[in-house]
Amino acid sequence: MNRLAKPAGTRADLELFSLAASAVHGCEVCVKSHERAVLEGGLTEQNVHDAVRIAAVVHGVAVTLDAR
Numbered sequence: 416m417n418r419l420a421k422p423a424g425t426r427a428d429l430e431l432f433s434l435a436a437s438a439v440h441g442c443e444v445c446v447k448s449h450e451r452a453v454l455e456g457g458l459t460e461q462n463v464h465d466a467v468r469i470a471a472v473v474h475g476v477a478v479t480l481d482a483r
Contacts (some may be wrong), residue, residue, distance in 0.1 A: 431466050433449045439471065447470050
């Protein structure tokens with residue numbers, strides 16, 4: 416829990432990672448909450464889209480490899 420209290424990087428970075436995880440798990444409420452925090456933290460809509468795209472690709476690869 417100490418790592419969450421003092422994460423490496425900025426708060427916006429932590430929110431961006433949380434946004435990616437929420438998008439992969441399909442939680443709309445969490446995605447909206449983390450997206451708002453990311454934008455309030457000074458990152459852009461493009462950063463939001465990039466994080467979700469990267470998370471989707473990584474998740475897709477993981478699912479494909481797991482199916483083997």
